[in-house]
Amino acid sequence: MDRRYKLIRRVKACDASEADTLHLVEVLDRENRSQDFWADRGYHDKCRERWLKQLG
Incomplete structure (x- = not known):
């Protein structure tokens, strides 16, 4: 959004x-270019978190 x-x-x-x-x-x-990311709890895992950090 x-x-x-x-x-x-x-x-x-x-x-x-x-x-x-x-x-x-x-x-x-x-x-x-926003660095905010909002999602429900189902999206949270360590692999996705690392991937999102790499994207910035």
């Missing part, structure tokens, strides 16, 4: 049987 305008920037539609956490990479907008 765009911080300034509060608009959704990317969407991934998938089957309801799939965990949405599997699609994080596909919905991240690399053009977005």
Whole structure:
């Protein structure tokens, strides 16, 4: 979601049987320069945290 305008920037539609956490990479907008990242608890794991830190 765009911080300034509060608009959704990317969407991934998938089957309801799939965990949405599997699609994080596909919905991240690399053009977005904000360093804030908000997600529910299901997205938190050490591997993702390291990856996000590497991206800045």
